[in-house]
Amino acid sequence: MIPGVTIYEILTVTSILFFIGVYGFITRKNLISILISVELILNASVINFVVINKYLYPDMLQGVIFSIFIIAVAAAETALAVSIIINLYRQISSVEVKDIETMKY
Amino acid sequence: MNLTYTILIPLIPLAVFLLLGIFNQKIKPSVSGYVGVFGLSISTILSLYTAYQYFFVSGKVNGVYQTFVEKTVWMNFTETLRIDMGVLLDPIAVMMLIVVSVVSLMVHIYSRGYMKEDEGYTKFFAFLSLFSFSMYGLVLATNLFQIYIFWELVGVSSYLLIGYYYTKDSAVAAAKKAFIVTRFADLGFLIGILIIGYYTGTYDFETLNNPEGNAILHWASNSFMGLSVITWALILIFVGGAGKSAMFPLHIWLPDAMEGPTPVSALIHAATMVVAGVYLVARMFPMYYFVEDSFTLHIVAYVGAFSSLFAAVIAITQTDIKRVLAYSTMSQLGYMMFALGVSGYEGHEGVGYMASMFHLFTHAMFKALLFLGAGSVIHAVHSNYLEDMGGLRKYMPITHITFLIATLAIAGVPPFAGFWSKDEILVAAFEQNTLIYVIGVFVAGLTAFYMFRIYFGIFWGKETAYEHTPHESPQSMTFPLIVLALLSIVGGFIPFSEFVTANKVGFEAHLNYPLAAIAIGVALIGIILAWVFYKKENDLADRFAKGFGVLYKWTANKFYVDELYLFITKKILFKRVATPIAKFEKKYVDGTMRGIGSKTVLTSEKIKGMQSGRVQDYAFAFIMGVVIIALIFIYIWTN
Numbered sequence: 001m002i003p004g005v006t007i008y009e010i011l012t013v014t015s016i017l018f019f020i021g022v023y024g025f026i027t028r029k030n031l032i033s034i035l036i037s038v039e040l041i042l043n044a045s046v047i048n049f050v051v052i053n054k055y056l057y058p059d060m061l062q063g064v065i066f067s068i069f070i071i072a073v074a075a076a077e078t079a080l081a082v083s084i085i086i087n088l089y090r091q092i093s094s095v096e097v098k099d100i101e102t103m104k105y
Numbered sequence: 106m107n108l109t110y111t112i113l114i115p116l117i118p119l120a121v122f123l124l125l126g127i128f129n130q131k132i133k134p135s136v137s138g139y140v141g142v143f144g145l146s147i148s149t150i151l152s153l154y155t156a157y158q159y160f161f162v163s164g165k166v167n168g169v170y171q172t173f174v175e176k177t178v179w180m181n182f183t184e185t186l187r188i189d190m191g192v193l194l195d196p197i198a199v200m201m202l203i204v205v206s207v208v209s210l211m212v213h214i215y216s217r218g219y220m221k222e223d224e225g226y227t228k229f230f231a232f233l234s235l236f237s238f239s240m241y242g243l244v245l246a247t248n249l250f251q252i253y254i255f256w257e258l259v260g261v262s263s264y265l266l267i268g269y270y271y272t273k274d275s276a277v278a279a280a281k282k283a284f285i286v287t288r289f290a291d292l293g294f295l296i297g298i299l300i301i302g303y304y305t306g307t308y309d310f311e312t313l314n315n316p317e318g319n320a321i322l323h324w325a326s327n328s329f330m331g332l333s334v335i336t337w338a339l340i341l342i343f344v345g346g347a348g349k350s351a352m353f354p355l356h357i358w359l360p361d362a363m364e365g366p367t368p369v370s371a372l373i374h375a376a377t378m379v380v381a382g383v384y385l386v387a388r389m390f391p392m393y394y395f396v397e398d399s400f401t402l403h404i405v406a407y408v409g410a411f412s413s414l415f416a417a418v419i420a421i422t423q424t425d426i427k428r429v430l431a432y433s434t435m436s437q438l439g440y441m442m443f444a445l446g447v448s449g450y451e452g453h454e455g456v457g458y459m460a461s462m463f464h465l466f467t468h469a470m471f472k473a474l475l476f477l478g479a480g481s482v483i484h485a486v487h488s489n490y491l492e493d494m495g496g497l498r499k500y501m502p503i504t505h506i507t508f509l510i511a512t513l514a515i516a517g518v519p520p521f522a523g524f525w526s527k528d529e530i531l532v533a534a535f536e537q538n539t540l541i542y543v544i545g546v547f548v549a550g551l552t553a554f555y556m557f558r559i560y561f562g563i564f565w566g567k568e569t570a571y572e573h574t575p576h577e578s579p580q581s582m583t584f585p586l587i588v589l590a591l592l593s594i595v596g597g598f599i600p601f602s603e604f605v606t607a608n609k610v611g612f613e614a615h616l617n618y619p620l621a622a623i624a625i626g627v628a629l630i631g632i633i634l635a636w637v638f639y640k641k642e643n644d645l646a647d648r649f650a651k652g653f654g655v656l657y658k659w660t661a662n663k664f665y666v667d668e669l670y671l672f673i674t675k676k677i678l679f680k681r682v683a684t685p686i687a688k689f690e691k692k693y694v695d696g697t698m699r700g701i702g703s704k705t706v707l708t709s710e711k712i713k714g715m716q717s718g719r720v721q722d723y724a725f726a727f728i729m730g731v732v733i734i735a736l737i738f739i740y741i742w743t744n
Contacts, residue, residue: 026728
């Protein structure tokens with residue numbers, strides 16, 4: 001718990017963070033940027049887990065444990081995504097979304 | 106009487122057909138001919154044995170020839186209405202077995218010589234076997250539906266054999282014409298069958314033909330447009346028969362059918378298939394006789410008489426010998442038809458029925474002989490036309506003698522077969538209907554005239570210079586000629602009235618001397634006229650033709666019946682009816698469907714961009730959806 005800071009203020013911050021991530025995910029053209037946006041979304045939710053745990057059920061640990069899990073999974077996922085992107089780059093020398101649209105219709 | 110073996114009579118040719126048809130390419134032509142002849146020989150032996158058993162051993166009980174039926178149910182509609190498959194033996198069926206077997210066997214043997222150098226030799230024999238199978242099935246049919254099935258099968262085999270020289274346009278056209286015209290007539294037949302099935306509840310010949318049976322006793326219970334429904338059905342069935350038997354105005358296919366190989370013409374278009382119509386009327390004769398006081402029989406009689414006259418007149422002017430024979434066939438079929446038409450049922454009253462079957466029998470022999478003889482001539486001079494022939498008697502003695510016998514037989518000169526049967530027909534007509542009798546006698550004279558016209562034209566007349574000296578045909582071709590000639594000589598002495606009668610009780614027929622004398626006299630006049638005109642080359646005939654002027658022109662053009670048909674079909678049916686319907690179909694029916702298709706494609710072209718394949722777009726849509734749903738929930742909750 002941070003003295004002088006209410007849960008609403010923190011949730012507002014994480015919501016903003018979340019929507020920045022969503023905005024970035026939709027608008028970015030670069031695969032790396034999209035990946036970063038996804039990470040932003042994940043981090044927003046991780047912060048939510050921790051904050052809600054701390055403010056509402058201070059004597060429990062589930063939220064914190066969960067956030068550790070999420071971080072671990074996110075790390076794995078990012079590693080996977082980056083490896084795909086690298087492979088893609090080797091194939092077409094580009095990480096732009098518009099260059100990998102060949103699978104559509 | 107054990108009938109089980111009779112089923113083999115049709116099945117053996119079917120087996121031969123399958124064998125030759127499946128192994129068409131693998132069988133050597135020399136083998137396939139023997140296979141065909143061998144298969145049919147067995148059928149012939151069985152047929153003759155059956156005939157012997159039936160007529161002389163076990164067919165007769167108390168002076169009445171019994172009807173033997175052996176059948177299994179094939180399709181069940183109701184308790185009584187069902188379609189059976191089986192064999193039925195009664196005098197006319199057994200007689201037809203003999204006719205079909207003998208002529209078919211002779212034609213098979215003959216074809217081995219005639220078709221020798223042909224590429225499709227095996228195929229030809231396969232088709233001949235198919236035809237024999239179908240014809241046997243037709244003859245042995247136990248009910249209307251079975252006869253209809255085989256009726257169509259003979260139609261198909263006729264189509265296949267007419268169009269045998271399928272590289273020739275005229276043969277293809279003739280085959281199509283034969284098929285369509287007879288198919289058109291068969292539509293009437295089918296409707297008639299369905300009416301009979303609906304109103305009498307049975308297709309069985311036995312039940313239908315029983316004079317004390319329901320079908321005949323209650324024919325008057327339903328009527329339509331002034332006639333009993335059953336009468337309509339019988340008229341429609343006769344339409345089918347008229348189509349197959351080439352009665353006016355459905356005769357147009359028969360002369361064209363001569364495009365087929367000559368043995369085929371002899372077998373199908375002279376001796377067997379074309380008499381199917383006569384056979385059908387004879388098969389249902391009690392129905393025809395008892396329903397509506399023989400109303401339909403009168404139609405049969407007049408159609409037959411008119412056809413016989415019409416065809417005989419046309420036959421005089423034709424120069425293609427096969428066409429002359431075709432019109433002659435049509436004329437003789439008319440004879441058989443009107444003999445049935447003027448026939449009664451009991452005893453001597455039924456002489457017309459007997460005479461018709463008798464003439465069917467003798468005609469099959471001598472007309473097959475005429476065609477095979479003509480084939481032998483065509484084989485030698487490679488032409489169908491009288492202009493290219495003449496003086497052949499020196500080169501082809503056997504063909505000449507046998508052809509002469511057949512010509513005498515068809516002209517009605519005693520003691521040849523045609524005389525006896527024709528005489529009975531004229532007796533029957535004389536007793537019932539003077540007009541038809543007069544037509545019959547006149548046609549007899551015409552027959553003698555046109556037959557001797559082609560006889561003199563082929564074997565006497567001018568000495569044509571031939572490129573290759575014509576020579577007598579090989580033995581395989583002359584043997585059938587001799588056999589059939591013998592049958593044409595002795596065929597008339599069979600006491601037919603003892604065996605084949607309408608009510609199946611034999612009676613004794615006597616020669617009616619005054620009528621016979623008139624018939625012979627007329628025939629002799631015809632022969633003498635032909636002698637004067639055509640024995641030596643002269644211009645008498647041409648001058649005569651000029652004298653007749655328009656009449657001659659009309660006759661030579663077959664009274665423009667073909668042109669009339671063409672006019673009706675092409676100018677009226679195709680142009681005024683079919684073309685607008687086709688246009689409507691293309692524009693509206695087809696157009697609607699095409700429109701639906703093309704509109705779908707257009708729409709999808711426009712909206713396919715929505716499925717961009719970019720995950721971001723989907724995510725955007727997803728998030729917008731979430732936002733909208735969230736807004737809706739908020740709106741609901743806040744109210």
